[in-house]
Amino acid sequence: MSIQIEHLNYIYSAGTAFERQALTDINLDLPDGQFIGMIGHTGSGKSTLIQHLNGLLKPTSGRVLYNGTDIFADGFDLRRLRSKVGLVFQYPEHQLFETDVFTDVCFGPKNLGLAKEEIEARALKALQQVGLKEKYYKMSPFELSGGQKRRAAIAGILAMEPEILVLDEPTAGLDPKGRDDILNQVAKLHQERKITVVLVSHSMEDIARYVERIIVLNHGSVLFDDTPREVFCHYQELEKVGLAAPQVTYLVHELREKGWDLPAEVTTVDEAAQAILASFRQSHQSQQEA
């Protein structure tokens, strides 16, 4: 289960006065089981790009390959692809519509034409995976809190048992605990089911904490595609394109300027605390020896 994107270009409203090139020559390889972060300023093309991953948008030129097959080739089953590539849009709770949470989560698998038992088993599993308690299953989605609604909506996608899960800013507007809960559950899912996760986010701190690879988009092109450590080393370039590094990365750089012996590629709070502690103890020791 892998996706390749080859020389993808996408132009909105081609041939009209409103023509605008949204994506320019994108080449990406999304192999099995990676946890990928995608960052970029507003309008950098993130949402446009992810809509290509399950064929919601058709490239103006270039190809999207699913296991080596062009998804817009004749006879390709796009419907099946869409059950394999689950897209969770921004504010997915706006798409809840059924009378109760359980029925809403059943909607996806029901459309796959599965048997009733299978549908319900999947819905149940998905609801457990997002950590929604049973007492909410029969409630109207609109009676839930923001974080709970978001989980219900994500469960609706998980019930389709996708092999690739794409989340577009899944934590916007959630409180810190709600944000951690959802991301921890996604990380757990990634580990247990080995699914590929693409996380689009404006929070550099969240990205640094969870992903193993970051794709940076700028004006519709890929600017960086590397590990968090490598990408956040370029924090000055990131700032120029409306982004930033996690706050701790700045902290470590300021300390380095003051002469602290710290690695430059620190991106999380734990890493920073450990590195500072080690460096502190070392210099303390050498002071005592002297």
Added chain:
Amino acid sequence: MGIIEASKLAFDYLKTDEEGKVESRSRAIDEVDLDIKEGDFVAILGHNGSGKSTLAKHINAILLPTEGTLYVDGKDTRDESKLWEIRQTAGMVFQNPDNQIIGTIVDEDVGFGPENMGVPQQEIWQRVEDSLKKVGMWEYRSHSPNKLSGGQKQRIAIAGVVAMRPKCIVLDEPTAMLDPNGRREVIRTVQELNRQEHVTVLLITHYMEEVIEADKVIVMDQGKIVMQGTPREVFSHVDELKGYRLDVPQATLVAYELQKAGLPLPDGILSNEELVQELTRLIRQ
């Protein structure tokens, strides 16, 4: 007397059946006392459903107290005859920039508020110019808002409020949908309005870094105010904040971890600069 004064303010959301009979009530704000001084920058923190937004909506009388009172600039929000004065005193900016822009051209959008207040034409344009300059968006005055970035749209929304010359601006998660640059733009704009124009600011947010320069931080949980104080006082209580589903700035968290590991750092470090300073001091000892 403060510009916003609440005394035992309570609000119930009612659930009614088809005949309009009350089926159940849930208390969203529970006996809140508030006293916010004119010119203050106050941040309100709290998890989803803690009552922050419900409280914010009271300040320009979108919601009215079930019990207790709320005075905005000396006016009781329950007094219907004062409604428009109250709404001019306290302007609101919401989370989603796309839901609060109605004009097809930036300057028309900003002029919408004063026009509705019956401000004379000449003065409307003056106010539009002033407020667009204050948020740094004057050069975009003849653009279409839908071509702007999220941060720019939010600054237009803020300009629209500023054009009504409010004494107080309430911002309900204005940066939740923005990229890092947009967040910086919006927070800087709000800080400038507070410092230079002395507009009272109430900022609701989930980004802890945005509140470290506030005069006062209020933490809400289950409709009650559970903590309040300067950012330094509030962020000294890392564990308590986590108990309320909240967080602290990353610099505070690093300091906290270092403290736990035995480094003698003071409580309530808020920023990278402070932490760097304290660590430099430590290593020289």
